[in-house]
Amino acid sequence: MLPESNAPSPKLQFPQLFSGMLALAIALVGSAYLAGNALRSLRSNDNLTVIGSSTRPIRSDFVIWRSSVSSQQATLPLAYQELKRHSDKVQAYFKSKNIPKDAISLSAIDTQPIPETNGNGAQTGRTIAYRLVQRFEIRSKDIDAITAIARSSTDLINDGLPFISEPAEYLYTELGKLRVDMISEATKDAKARGEAIVNVSGSRLGTIRKAETDVFQITARYSTEVSNSGAYNTTTIDKDIRAVVAITFAVE
Known part of the structure; x- marks a missing residue:
């Protein structure tokens, strides 16, 4: 019996700031811009939205x-x-x-x-x-x-x-078990990035006010391929799976 395809689910609504800019957004956190005046102007009761990601290597099993x-x-x-x-x-x-x-x-x-x-x-x-x-x-x-x-x-x-x-065609049938763990890891990554940002501004990261998940990207190993509708590579045995979340924190 053919296993579930585990193809990425339809894309959830994602903040406009991040849509279509996944690769750029992941890289932005470490840039000099994030340590500039925009960070120092953060105030209490502001909101801060941060991209978090998690990537794991997987090997096809079907x-x-x-x-x-x-x-x-x-x-x-x-x-x-x-x-x-x-x-x-x-x-x-x-x-x-x-x-x-x-x-x-x-x-x-x-x-x-x-x-x-x-x-x-x-x-x-x-x-x-x-x-x-x-x-x-x-x-x-x-x-x-x-x-x-x-x-x-x-x-x-x-x-x-x-x-x-x-x-x-090479598939991976255990995606359901990975998704929850990877979203958790991506959320922790977003929190770590958010804390790095507010520390520069002298503020403190507060509670989560909003969380959204983007579609999963399943690509060939080490590929930089990204699709707004989600990627699912079936041509290679070894793949990478990437989860991305957008977390909005309160700033205290």
Whole structure:
């Protein structure tokens, strides 16, 4: 059964100051500007909104690999017979690689009539051939094994099969357990940054008056990719997950 995608939830409303400026906002806290006159002018009963973030490395624990074979012949029976031979060879290959049968899903056969066209490119109403496609989907927690098999599947092409392998998709299924912890860490980071700011102004950080979370960013390891709608990288096994919060504190 395919796990929940854990794709980032729709973006919550985020203060305009931070929207679309995530990377810049994270870097701003340490800049000279934050130690300037704006900080020294903080007064009691002011509000201070601070960005906090938390980043963790994660390794994908689930892989989806899709592939297909096709056949094109003048009649449906001939196309089906050829497609079945191709499909049997692919399944025999999967079996030889010790892929469990329950990890393999076969789609319904996709049938595409090929119309005849005249010299002007207009269809004549006759069908000159049929193209059939059988798709396979493998879902597994054995990341390394399926990755290796996908890479070696060119053996099927070398055997003369019209085999198409799609890039594997790598997912992480334990995001729900991480989200709460990462929001907590990001909140602590925001508080530490806020205290650093008010200490320069001679004030004290008070209670939290407002807290908002931005969408999670799941990117390739060490990537600086950022998306306002949230990023979810599925092309790499090793990833980074980043949580960002905007915390508004009272200034005392």
